[in-house]
Amino acid sequence: MRVATVTPAAPQISLDRVQKTYPNGTVALRDVTLQIPKQDFVFLVGPSGAGKSTLVRLLIREEKATAGTISVEGQDLSRLKRRHLPYLRRKIGMVFQDFKLLPNLTVFQNVGFALRVTEGALRHLKPKVEEVLSIVGLEGKENKYPDQLSGGEQQRVAIARALVHDPRIFLADEPTGNLDPATSWEIIQLLLQINARGTTVLMATHNREIVDVMRRRVVAIEGGQIVRDEDAGGYHAPALESH
Amino acid sequence: MHRLWNRIDFAFSSAWQNFWRNAAVSVASVLIVWVVLLALGSLLLVLHSLDQIVAIEKTKASAISVYLADTTPLSSAMDFKLHLEQDPRVTNVAYVSKDQALARFRQLPALDPSVIDTLGTNPLPASLDVTVRDIRDLGAIDQEVRNSPLVDKSPATNYEPNVIDKIILLARVAGIAGLVLIVGLTGLSVFIIMLTIRTAIYLRRKEIEVMKLVGATDWFVRWPFIVEGLIVGVAGAAVAVLIVGFGYRPAVINLQSVLIFVPLAFDPSYLRIVLAAMLGFGLLLGSVGSYLGVRRFLKQ
Ligand SMILES: Nc1ncnc2c1ncn2[C@@H]1O[C@H](COP(=O)(O)OP(=O)(O)O)[C@@H](O)[C@H]1O
Ligand SMILES: [Mg+2]
Numbered sequence: 001m002r003v004a005t006v007t008p009a010a011p012q013i014s015l016d017r018v019q020k021t022y023p024n025g026t027v028a029l030r031d032v033t034l035q036i037p038k039q040d041f042v043f044l045v046g047p048s049g050a051g052k053s054t055l056v057r058l059l060i061r062e063e064k065a066t067a068g069t070i071s072v073e074g075q076d077l078s079r080l081k082r083r084h085l086p087y088l089r090r091k092i093g094m095v096f097q098d099f100k101l102l103p104n105l106t107v108f109q110n111v112g113f114a115l116r117v118t119e120g121a122l123r124h125l126k127p128k129v130e131e132v133l134s135i136v137g138l139e140g141k142e143n144k145y146p147d148q149l150s151g152g153e154q155q156r157v158a159i160a161r162a163l164v165h166d167p168r169i170f171l172a173d174e175p176t177g178n179l180d181p182a183t184s185w186e187i188i189q190l191l192l193q194i195n196a197r198g199t200t201v202l203m204a205t206h207n208r209e210i211v212d213v214m215r216r217r218v219v220a221i222e223g224g225q226i227v228r229d230e231d232a233g234g235y236h237a238p239a240l241e242s243h
Numbered sequence: 244m245h246r247l248w249n250r251i252d253f254a255f256s257s258a259w260q261n262f263w264r265n266a267a268v269s270v271a272s273v274l275i276v277w278v279v280l281l282a283l284g285s286l287l288l289v290l291h292s293l294d295q296i297v298a299i300e301k302t303k304a305s306a307i308s309v310y311l312a313d314t315t316p317l318s319s320a321m322d323f324k325l326h327l328e329q330d331p332r333v334t335n336v337a338y339v340s341k342d343q344a345l346a347r348f349r350q351l352p353a354l355d356p357s358v359i360d361t362l363g364t365n366p367l368p369a370s371l372d373v374t375v376r377d378i379r380d381l382g383a384i385d386q387e388v389r390n391s392p393l394v395d396k397s398p399a400t401n402y403e404p405n406v407i408d409k410i411i412l413l414a415r416v417a418g419i420a421g422l423v424l425i426v427g428l429t430g431l432s433v434f435i436i437m438l439t440i441r442t443a444i445y446l447r448r449k450e451i452e453v454m455k456l457v458g459a460t461d462w463f464v465r466w467p468f469i470v471e472g473l474i475v476g477v478a479g480a481a482v483a484v485l486i487v488g489f490g491y492r493p494a495v496i497n498l499q500s501v502l503i504f505v506p507l508a509f510d511p512s513y514l515r516i517v518l519a520a521m522l523g524f525g526l527l528l529g530s531v532g533s534y535l536g537v538r539r540f541l542k543q
Contacts, residue, residue: 060456082461089458100453114457116253117464119246161457 010074011035012169012200013059018068020054020224028054032068036202038168041195043211043234044204046221052204055221056173059202060092061085064206073168091201093162093170097177099154101146101161107133108142111161118165134159134177136190152183159190170194172203176210184210208235250463257467261443262474269475272439275432276479276528280521282428284487286421290426292495292507293414297505300407305378307402308339309388310368310395322369323393332384335374341365367396415517429528436475436532440468444536465537469530478528480522 013036020029028051029096036042044052057063058070061077070077073091082086101110111129116122133139136156146154155175162170172191176184188210195201205211211234218233219226228237262269309327311320320338326338339347344367373388375381387400388394444451454464495509 022414040453086455086458086460089456094456100449102450113453116249117454117459118457119250119463122249165458228446 012038012040012068012073012236013202014071015055016069018058018070020051020058020063021066022121028224029058029065032224032226033222034219034226034229036200039195039198039200039202041192041216042203042213043216043218043233044221045206045208045211046193046227047116047206047217050221051224052221053173054216054224056094056171056202056204058095059169059171060089086118090165090177091168093159093165093167095155095158095162095170095172095175097174099146099151099158101154103146106143106145107138107149107157110146110157112166114161114164128164129160135163135193136160148182151179152186153184154188155179155187159187159194164196168199170199170201172201172205174205175203176207181209182243187212211235250466253463254466254470257447258470258474261447261467261471264446265439265442268439268442269471272432272435272475272532273478273482275428275435276476276525277482278481279425279428279432279528280480280525281486282421282425283524284483284517286417286425287520288487288491288514289421289494290414291510291513291517293410293417295508295510296506297407297410297414300410300455303382304407306372306374307381307385307400308370308372309400310370310398311393312395313368315369315393319393320369320371323391327373327384327388328370330384332375332377332380333373334376337372339370339372339376341369344369350357366492394510415527432479432528433532433535436472437536439475440472440533440536443468443471468537469533470534472529472533473526474529476525476527479521479528480525483525484518484521487521488514 013034015032015034018029019027021027032051032055044055046052054063058065058077059072061080065078072088077088077089079207102113106111108129111132112125115125115128129142130139133142136159138153138156138160141149141153146157149157155178159175170191175191176187179187184207191201191203198212215232215234218228218235220228220233220237311323324336324338327333342365345365348367373384375384381402382404385400389399394400451464491514492509495507498505499507
């Protein structure tokens with residue numbers, strides 16, 4: 001289990017005995033209790049169908065927990081009113097395996113879109129978009145369309161878009177799932193950089209190599225239950241648990 | 244200010260894109276709105292004209308014109324006038340000569356004076372215009388004067404006992420039929436606008452997904468679709484308003500030349516009310532249709 005450290009006063013993300021059963025009866029999460037303090041960098045690992053994406057969807061309340069409590073930034077998500085949901089989402093940056101870019105918009109417009117649709121004042125739009133594009137290293141590609149970019153570049157656009165609201169939490173659901181190993185490492189470097197700027201990062205992945213090399217906190221989930229939670233962990237538990 | 248402007252700009256530019264992106268469906272909904280409003284505008288004007296006619300007929304109701312044969316000498320006509328004036332039921336009798344009748348006829352609003360001039364002779368009969376104390380006596384007097392040899396036979400008088408009732412009945416039937424038609428068309432147009440909006444939502448599903456993901460509010464997501472519905476309503480209304488606005492006067496003039504004795508008049512102040520009502524109803528159709536379109540489909 002998790003090696004004891006000094007626990008900060010209130011974790012930024014906290015799940016307490018969370019269960020999730022989908023309407024079709026599939027039990028995706030059984031009894032998940034997990035706490036993530038500010039500025040943590042956490043890998044969420046586990047086989048396909050383990051419940052990683054479900055956990056992520058619960059954190060942005062794309063789904064509601066069936067039982068248990070989830071709190072994010074001090075807010076109890078089960079009691080969060082629908083009209084307050086957009087403001088929660090603005091505090092959380094989120095990227096996916098499939099990037100979710102809009103094909104008819106340029107890189108600049110895709111990133112700016114997140115500001116436009118959240119009623120950011122338009123005069124702040126350009127400097128902000130330029131700032132996040134330089135963080136992800138895409139200066140000079142502003143006017144390209146997604147299909148003119150490599151997979152790694154597209155994921156950087158998605159990351160830039162997730163950063164425009166200066167999120168306190170960054171969630172990545174298999175962000176390297178569609179990328180080759182070299183590109184995957186670049187994306188990981190970017191996430192580390194974002195984490196180093198003070199943002200909490202939770203990354204669901206089954207990229208074993210990355211997890212093993214990084215030696216960061218690893219939360220392993222299987223069949224909807226947390227089976228391991230280690231600081232500086234690897235993808236698999238050590239083969240021999242010697243004392 | 245900037246935020247508000249951004250919101251409006253986004254809603255209108257997306258709505259405009261939506262409108263053209265599924266142009267066929269959008270045009271269909273504009274057409275149906277147009278038909279509804281055309282029916283509404285026409286019905287209101289027809290009913291108003293019938294009302295006007297009823298009002299004028301009512302003021303004329305206590306009098307009849309007794310047409311005199313062209314062969315009647317003036318002295319006999321004056322005797323006949325005197326005879327009628329002695330009747331206790333009659334309050335007043337006025338003699339209208341053939342020339343006076345022609346002069347009156349010329350004053351009818353829609354008439355082209357040259358039409359009469361081409362006839363050469365004056366086709367209108369002289370008449371005795373008899374006013375009675377009680378409208379209910381008109382029928383009896385009509386019967387009596389018809390027997391006089393002085394009276395023209397085609398027609399003898401302008402007495403039409405049921406004309407008002409007939410017009411009122413006509414107005415009622417037209418009103419009910421028009422209302423049923425408009426209610427049906429209204430339902431149909433709201434339904435078609437709703438389908439248009441759902442098509443637009445479907446075509447934008449990726450954008451909507453991203454909008455929700457990055458924290459757009461529900462209303463920010465909805466507005467473009469509501470605006471699209473309003474565009475449909477305004478576009479349909481605009482065409483209908485132009486047609487009714489420019490068509491009403493020529494229609495009245497044409498009808499006047501056919502129905503010479505019907506007191507049909509052009510009423511510009513009522514026309515303005517009708518046009519405003521059409522525009523308002525177009526906006527209502529658009530907003531109700533699009534609200535129904537977004538209501539269920541933007542819940543996640
Ligand atoms: N929307 C859904 N409706 C029903 N079942 C679902 C849904 N999403 C995921 N599941 C099921 O829940 C379980 C966990 O899925 P998921 O969270 O996607 O796992 P992972 O991301 O670890 O692969 C799986 O059995 C999956 O089939
Ligand atoms: Mg998944």
